[in-house]
Amino acid sequence: MASGISRRAALGVTAAAAAVAAGTTGGPAHAFAGGGLRGIAALYARQKAKAGGTWHSHIAALDGTGALTTLVADDADHVIHGYSVQKLFVATAVLDKVDRGQLSLGQKLDLPADIILGGSGIYHLHTVWGDDITVANFLTAMLLVSDNTAVRMCGRVVPALEINEILAAKGFTHTRVEPVANPNRFFLGVTTPRETHDLLRRLADKTLLSPASCDFMLGVTRWVNGYHDGVRRNMSSAERSRVATKYGADFNTLGASRHEAGIMFGTDGAPVLTYALFADGLSDLDNYGATHPAVQAHAVLGRAMLDSVTTAANPAAKARHTVTPYRAGG
Template identity: 45%
Template structure:
């Protein structure tokens, strides 16, 4: 029997190096493999081995940049220009919040939700309620944009920051290759392209408070770390409190499955940043948690959180309510 040997396999770090729960390996075997993997290896080597094993198992092409404690750990085609898909909704939110920081918009500003602005295909909540015309605030639109990746919310964001303004804001902030793509309507845009390095660096700048005002930074990170934020991929095998340590945004379309975010330590300090882009892994018609690239990110997320579990006094735990 013959097989294709990938570039990652040629590095001598095949998929057999790691066994992960949820990939068809029994839990006991996966636990034993994890103990074996951890023995005598530091965080950098563990991340490298897991990344190579999981991306090889998933197949397809990958581009990524992962840093831990401020140091790059994985640099895999990190300067390739790739389709960002909904990962670029973070960049769109940055442009809207920058306009708010300049006093030219406000989170409380109301936006009209008309029948013609609703995206009835794709993702989101707006197509479900059937209540048009209506209105929401900019803050509501951004929360839906970044949690359930609402495509109508993307159009609403364009009412605040047209295509040209989104792109010029990102260029001014040092991200010239993270750009949305114009459509015939100047207030509507396709989500465009980025590079793993620029997405990674944008997230780092956000966490460091260099991108937006303190209030806008807190708003954006709170939404991305909320329990309503994306729960497949990196966050899927995490507890509620662990999920609250991860600010993340996924993007998917056609054959692409992307995710980028920040893992914070329990005390709230940013500890690990990831920008993961993939194409042609698994079934292109599968946009759920069973997709091969999503399974790879599940395994990486569990490792990322385990490696950043130190860091002082934990923040307040997630507290649900029962109505009322």
């Protein structure tokens, strides 16, 4: 059971969880450089001890034959508040309706003032509201800059009970949003590292949703304007574009929570590694920046994980995804 009571009682989006592993290059049975599997596991243990708190994680990769290898399985079935990592799963529910022809990415909804939430995101910064925005618009805001108002927009097109039905139909046992009296609002809810791993794995091999919907989610979460403080901190822009990531942070009665989950891709577009890092009971409650001890641990692990997987072509990969190289302009 999840423990601790979230302070974020205005939106709630529980996420079905489940995460990914992905393909690396051909070559040795385990195509990892440096310390290989043991190197990542040992580094994780050191960073976990240094950051403190209670960690629940799953890290896995595919070798050159397509076989899944678990690098870290640390209390991976623990049910935990996922916070903004859960927005991956809310987006999955919305895109499932798109795939079934009940919505379209181009469908427009108004953005009224009474739906605006503060915290992370961009819509609350506008100071004036009333635009008509597309489903694609608020999904992008939710996945790229973790916009809280976008969660409410999602609830207008997929009510809480329907989100949970979609997640259950996709095989997620523990991940759910928490319904409230208003059927179009919900709390973030809970997930597990293992279910987050499964979601990411299926997103990477494009079986979670239609290939087009998977490409949409991956395109947004891989873009270099997203979150950089954690796993992607110590990377070049080209390296950052090889990582699809989603961060979540809050605090409850146990202490601070700092989570991050995502997928790393090889230079050939094949997925190579998946991580689902959840930690609660942490100190430094009000520090949401790069200096938080758990976020520093994510940065160390991110650099090591990217370095640990080879980047040559992996013919065993079921699916690939590429993004346009970033070019500054304007």
